[in-house]
Amino acid sequence: MKKSYKIDVDCANCAAKMEDAANRTPGVKEAVVNFMLLKMNVTFEEGADPKAVMQEVLKNCKKVESDCEIFL
Numbered sequence: 001m002k003k004s005y006k007i008d009v010d011c012a013n014c015a016a017k018m019e020d021a022a023n024r025t026p027g028v029k030e031a032v033v034n035f036m037l038l039k040m041n042v043t044f045e046e047g048a049d050p051k052a053v054m055q056e057v058l059k060n061c062k063k064v065e066s067d068c069e070i071f072l
């Protein structure tokens with residue numbers, strides 16, 4: 001399953017940090033952040049609950065970049 005989320009982040013460097021944090025989150029198969037479009041595309045692992053996984057993704061992103069936001 002693949003979903004797209006609107007994000008807010010101040011620069012490409014922080015966007016890359018968000019992408020790393022998302023990819024390290026269990027349940028995420030692949031996360032790709034597009035800084036130009038301010039979007040995060042997430043492919044979820046088979047059987048993962050996107051809502052629950054994205055709560056963790058948001059937590060992990062906030063740890064590396066407190067100013068970022070993912071609009072869930």
Ligand SMILES: [Zn+2]
Nearest residue numbers: 010011013014
């Ligand atoms: Zn930044």
